[in-house]
Amino acid sequence: MLGYLQRVGRALMVPVATLPAAAILMGVGYWIDPDSWGAGNAFAALLIKSGAAIIENMSVLFAIGVAYGMSKDKDGAAALTGFVGFLVVTTLCSPAAVSMIQKIPVEQVPAAFGKINNQFVGILVGVLSAEVYNRFSQVELPKALSFFSGRRLVPILVSFLMIVVAFILMYIWPVIFNGLVGFGEHIQKMGSAGAGIYAFFNRMLIPVGLHHALNSVFWFDVAGINDIPNFLGGAQSIESGKGIVGITGRYQAGFFPIMMFGLPGAALAIYHCARPENRAKVAGIMLAAAFAAFFTGITEPLEFSFMFVAPVLYVIHAFLTGVSVFIAASMHWIAGFGFSAGLVDLVLSTRNPLATHWYMLIPQGIVFFVLYYVVFRFTIKKFNLMTPGRELAVVGDESDGYDVNIDTKTNGESETETLARRYISAVGGSDNLTSIDACITRLRLNVKDAATVNESVARRLGASGIIRLNKQSVQIIVGTRAEAIASAMKNVLAKGPVAASTAVPATVAEPAPQAVRNVDKTVIATLVAPVSGEVVALEKVEDEAFASKAVGEGVAIRPTGSTVVAPIAGTIVKIFNTNHAFCLATDDDLEIVVHMGLDTVALQGQGFTRLVEEGAVVTAGQPILEMDLAFLNANARSMVSPVVISNIDDFAGITLLAGQQVVAGETPLFEVKG
Structure with missing residues (x-):
């Protein structure tokens, strides 16, 4: 249905x-x-x-x-x-x-x-x-x-x-x-x-x-x-008698302050909340999306940037939209649109006989710009929401440790057809695709198996969001080129079958970890266990980002001890506001992520106490965090804790040294080879 x-x-x-x-x-x-x-x-x-x-x-x-x-x-x-x-x-x-x-x-x-x-x-x-x-x-x-x-x-x-x-x-x-x-x-x-x-x-x-x-x-x-x-x-x-001055248009007018001002305010808040090293990339995404919302009223590229990563922000956005429309309707500030509530439609409606006090929508919009900015920034910071730029890698960043094999055969195709071919490849190839359609900003596709759709590949191609409605229905948010891409996809399919994309480790050309032991590579670093507990293979971690090794290569530990230590000497470059994870950089340019538990960010810092601050230079075995393990075991989804090298592409690989049990600060965990 x-x-x-x-x-x-x-x-x-x-x-x-x-x-x-x-x-x-x-x-x-x-x-x-x-x-x-x-x-x-x-x-x-x-x-x-x-x-x-x-x-x-x-x-x-x-x-x-x-x-x-x-x-x-x-x-x-x-x-x-x-x-x-x-x-x-x-x-x-x-x-x-x-x-x-x-x-x-x-x-x-x-x-x-x-x-x-x-x-x-x-x-x-x-x-x-x-x-x-x-x-x-x-x-x-x-x-x-x-x-x-x-x-x-x-x-x-x-x-x-x-x-x-x-x-x-x-x-x-x-x-x-x-x-x-x-x-x-x-x-x-x-x-x-x-x-x-x-x-x-x-x-x-x-x-x-x-x-x-x-x-x-x-x-x-x-x-x-x-x-x-x-x-x-x-x-x-x-x-x-069908048009009533001050009444007709009340279901439209209040959208102008949201599209033209409110959402750009949200974009500015997302930019300011991004990690400093990610702001340049986030600025490009947010600026383009905010301009589209302001000028044309097309908001989906911006809304989809936080709709799924921070649903609470989207509910707030929906509520504020209702408030804006209510205010404009109550005050009889009326302007209408024929497409969407952007600057173009506002200018065109100003001389309409039914437009009343339309200019008041501009100061209302300025108020909503400030309101969106303040509310979004406070909520993002307070709950440590992973909006674009706050994650370890910006959405769409290709430094996730994976290369992508995509059917890139062009046969003299246009740029749009080449992009369309890659989207077909991303959704599982022509064998998985059953129908193609589009609306203003999204590809609406029917597939045999939605699970086959490769979201990371689609995002690299420029998609701002993927929606799997059910096992056969998928939507890909691609912006205003959606209709052109959908048409090009049909043209590409008419030429012949398209293979599905495959994601493989970027180090695939190097020996697999099991074979590294037989290769003469220099050991540049040895990490010790950051916490006492039971070793768990990274592939068995119940989190797709870690299990797929998209975050990095390493292992995981199910903690039995309450003290988390530095696995190697280096500088603490990041401790999350909720104290559930930290990032450490070494003199050999290793970037190490220690993430205690899964979805523990939702605990808002409860159960964790930081013992050092960002920027601290630490030695191997030095305590970094103290955990209330009884509380965490009772309230966290899982306390399996990944320890990964996030920039493993720059090195030859790792060799696991630990057995089934490890002791914090003492047991060698794995070697990194250069």
Whole structure:
């Protein structure tokens, strides 16, 4: 069901993508003639009427767009099928037709049939048309009827299906329509609070891509709310009574302070909280994402940078979005958008007759910039959240000890096709990929096994996030090039199969650790056990980052002692705020990470006491941490503690020296060879 709703959600973006054209045309028209709304200037009237042509036909655009978007091969015949189905249903369910078929006077026909030209009906027809197309577009009829085979058969079948649908709607449409309007009126009666609740869930549904379905209820005339078309309609909406100054647009206005100011404030906080050595890389990521949010209102690249690594920040972001929309709606500070709440849409909406006190959204935005910055920075520091740049290696950094074998065959391909080929390789190759689609910023893929998708490879290619919705549905956040990459992926697959990527240790050309004993390599350092306990192979650690050796090469220890010592002489370059781990650098340029327990960062420092400070020069066996082992064993997910060389690529490898049990500061743990 979730996968099917995903398909509907992304299909809804096809008709929604026409809104920027309407917004630009009508916005420029209102700029030219803000006083007469086109009546005083022929060119302004031309632009406004051109945009209105799109707005006034959104229901049929939904039928066409959803049918096309949900079709398996994105063929124009599917779009035609949706249009045919919509014409049949709306014609048969018009007041005149209902009066004729049911043998009742026109004045006794329920008023709901006057609203049958509705976005809800458009979506319903689009979904049914797509299902018929996907099922019957390849059917072959007998030779005598072969002209009507395949795609030509589908509009005929849909025509008959829509007769049945229209007959059913003749009896249940008034109930459905009244129910939808009742829901819309209930939300509208909640006023500003209802707008705030909508905005909160709009953000919360973004991770699974179902916010488009929610938007269709509030943006279009699905449940009696028609916010965006009514706002863009401006003068016509006011004249018809559908547009109310200070009210229409309240489900949109409060997004401007968040997109243009709040999220850039969050980006600045993430940058300032990054480790000093990582800030240059984080600055590039955050600056690009913040600019996209400010200028165009595209926020997913920024939101996905902290959505999964620090979920609490995303919930805070959703809550603050609801608060912003509530404030703007309460104060009647109104501006609307045709695409998203960025600078472009704000400028275009300023002359719209329905825009009121829009300029107050700017000081509101400045307040939210400060609020986001302060709240995000405090939360990141307080709970030691691993936002970009605070981990040992920046997201997307290639210094994780692994090389990647990717199908890089180009055959004269364009840059986009080469990138697309690599994304196919990252998701498990053509054998694992079953369908390709995209919305504004994400690739929406169906695969045979989502576990096969190589997230680290995808991130190296530029993806800012990976979402595994279930075993067959994967989304890859790639930014505004998503549609181009998806199209290129289809072109690449048409040329032939693509192999899956493979991640192998970067030292694969060197002898395996077991064979190092037989190779004459210089031992440059010997580490002693940092804590007493039982030795555990790194591959058996229940943490993918350590077990895959992405963090580094080494071993793990299940502690039986409470004192953690330096495994070798060097400088303590980092002790985490929660005291659960430290990093040590030696004169031989070894970089060693000692991480006590798994997910112990969640304990917020409880059970750990630091005995030295960052920058201290220590000797092998010198105490660094003291642990309350009884408390940690009772509250930590696991106390298995990895000890790894994070820059092992610079050396020949390690040789394990320890047996099953080790003593802190005494038992040799492993050798490092140069």
